[in-house]
Each structure stands twice: as C-alpha cells, then as structure tokens.
Amino acid sequence: MKDQIEALYRVYMNHLTEEQIAKIIVQSLLLRMIEGDKDYISSSQLTMTALNLGNEHKDRFGYLLDPNVFMTDKAIYIYNQVKTFDLGSSSIDDLGIIFEGLMSRADAQKLGAFYTPPSLAMLVIKIALLGKNRDIKIYDPAMGTAGLLLLAHKHISRVMETCEVEYYGQEFNPTSWKVACINALIHQMDYNFGWRPGDTISNPLHPELRADIILANPPYNQKGWDTHLNLSTDPRFKDLPKPPSNNGNFAWILHCLYHLKDDGIACIIMANGALTTSQKDELAVREYLVKQDLVEAIITLPPKLFMSTSIPCSIWVINKAKARAGKMLLIDLASQGTPINRKQNEIRDDVIERVIDQLGKWRAGEEIEELAFLVDIDHATVQDKKFSLSPGQYQEVDTTYESISEQSFMEKISEMIYNFERLAEEEKRLTAQVIQNLKNLKYGDADNDER
Secondary structure, eight states: OHHHHHHHHHHHTTTSOHHHHHHHHHHHHHHHHHHOSOOOOSHHHHHHHHHSOOHHHHHHHGGGOOGGGGOSHHHHHHHHHHTTOOGGGSOHHHHHHHHHHHHHHHTTSOSOTTOOOHHHHHHHHHHHHTTOOSOEEEEETTOTTTHHHHHHHHHHHHHOTTOOEEEEEOOSSHHHHHHHHHHHHHTTOOEEOOSSOOOTTTSOSOTTOOEEEEEEOOOSSOSSTTTTOOTTTOTTTTTSOOOOTTOOHHHHHHHHHHTEEEEEEEEEEEETHHHHOOOHHHHHHHHHHHHTTOEEEEEEOOTTOOSSOOOOEEEEEEETTOSSTTEEEEEEOTTOEEESSSSOEEEOHHHHHHHHHHHHHHHTTOOOOOOTTEEEEEHHHHHHTTTOOOGGGGSOOOOSTTTOOHHHHHHHHHHHHHHHHHHHHHHHHHHHHHHHHHHHHHHHHHHHHHO
C-alpha cells in the first residue's frame, strides 16, 4: 500500500499540493475503515457519508472526518483509487505507520518532535504495570501521538490477555492529537482522548479522572504554565506548594498526582534539573513529595536516549500505595546505555528486566543484589542532602576528571544551566525594577520643582 500511495503523490503533485493529497488519502482510508467497501461515486455522496455517519460511528469518529476534501473531481478519483487498496494485506502496525506519515504530510509539519524512544517507553510501562493484574485505567496527560499508550496496549495485549484497559489522554498539538485518535482507532483501543486537542495544564479535559496508571513524558522547563490558572482555587494546586511560573516541571508532577487513584502509580519522565534544583518554590514541592512519602523511586537515565534533545532525564515513580513506607529506591542507569548509532543510545532488554526484577524484590522487602546502580536510602538521609534525589549524591564516587562519568558531568552542567537561566531572569526583572524606580524618582523631582 505504501507504493500505491507514493504513486498517487507522483501523479497528482502537478495538480494538488502534497498537503491536499495527504488529506484526501487520509480521509479516504478512514471512510474505508469506518464504513466498509461501499461504492461511492460522487462528491456529494462522499460528503453526505462523512457528515452522516451512523450513530455507532458519529460520536467516536466524526471529529476525524472533513467532508470538504471531497469537493473536486481529482479528490473523487483519488478516493476511488484508495477504495481498491487491499487493507487486509497491511498489518495493524503498518497501517498505523502509514497514517502517521500521511498526517505529517497533511499538516505540513513533522510529528513526534519529542518522541519517547521505545526502550525507554518499555522501561516506564513495565515499571508502572509491575503488580497490576486487574482491569485498569491508563492516562497520558501529554500523549503526543499516543506512542506510550499504544506501546502499553501492545504489551498488555501480549502478556495480560484478560485485562480490560481504558486509555485516556490529552494533547495540545492538533496534528498529534488526530494521529493519536487514528492510532487508537486502528489498534482497537478503548480510548478517550477528549473531544478536541487542548492544553492539559490550563484546560484539562478529564477533570474527574482518577487513573490506576499514569505514563507521562511532558514538556520540560515549561514557562508561563500558570498564565490562565487561579492556583488558589484549582484543586490540583490550591493546598500545595506552588511551582514557579517560569518552570512547569513540578506542575506536571502535581497534575499527575491529583489524577491518581489512592493505589495508583505514575511514571513521569522529567529533566534531571528537577532532582537537584535549589530554587525555593521547586525545592518546596520536592520536599512535600518526599515528606508525604509519595516518591517510590528515581531512575536516572543514560545519555543520548533522545534524538531531539541532549537534556539529561530521569523517571520519577510516584506511588500512592508504597509497599515500603518511609523508603525510596534510587537507581542510576547512567552507564547502562548501549549505542545504536553514533548519536543515540538505548536501554537493552536485559537491563530493563534487571531493574524490574530488583524493584519487585525491593518492594517485597527481599534482599536485592549489590548492583552498582541500585541505592537504597531512607527519608532522613534525603533530608540531610536538602532533598536532592540525584543518585550521585548518595554514592561515594571518585570525582577526578579521569573517572567522572558522562552522565555525572551532564547532570552538573544541566544544573548549572538551570540555575544560570533563573539568575539571568532574576537579573532582568531587578534591572527593569531599578529603571522604573529611577524614572519614578525623576518624575517625582520634576513635580516638586513645579510646586
């Protein structure tokens, strides 16, 4: 089918834009999937079909259809070509890839600008599912094209066949949101991604949701996240320490915390700066999370996992029903990355399984292996370290230039950049305030002279 689609592009590039062709093919494939192999022959019939889906389809799929794309003869001809495609010869995964590529072309932009790499996604999913064996609700508040949810669905389908799962998500980018909906449709997921795209922090579309599992890779260091919020009345933030306006990392963590069930678990991928920042408001939130015994584990990750960013990252495991009260587990995977090319690393399956095995044993109170990347600490120790959650703070390491790891170096650089940005912003604010004060003095003296 990929070859047939590319052939349509070659034929019609002189008559239609790439974006127009992609939209026509996407809409044609969707109608094929939703309505079957009906013999549509005219623009008006296609338009009416798209506008008048049966009740069993309209609520769920109607928002994905735009009947206006079928208003020309060329569009009708492309539809008739798509009607001949053998969808049965394409696997579900292949069809998902085709749709994602088409949606990217249809909106003339690349999707997945911040894509969670598969090995990291699988580590997050397996941590979250550890010990879960019943029907569950899974939520991704910053789902992108629903890659994390889709991988979770595939994994659960293989290893937990009798488990019923509902998938919830929200996404701000309209193109990514549409691809997420189409992915869920193709893979027959029981999903609710909201009735439209929207900003999760300022306008949550699932305000009453309480999830068993939250998987999240939200935007890092987001500025102005609270612009349209009243934090004194918003139930997610009103009785808690407030994250600073110039960085939304902890706003995402608190959002996830609010949407967890009483026995729920959240795995949140976050920039490493959140582990050690001494910025007053962020430190207050981190201290709150530790003292409330909500942080079960922190897993710092190998460098170069992401193609789109070099920011060092970690996984926060937030667990409302911790098996070991008053304890946390810090896992350092800095040296556990395996190169897949010159620019990118991955986390091997055997490393993932070792982490899951040791986390399970630690939860059960069993003795864990003395592995270099496992550190068992208690809250008193964390308090002595000013609530830093970086594993490197709790390990005796040789910090000479020759032995310092790339990850440790990147963590230090990341923290320095993180603190420098805040100092620069504070300098800018104070400079503006001094200038304004001088102006006020100038005009005040002028008024006195006149009197």
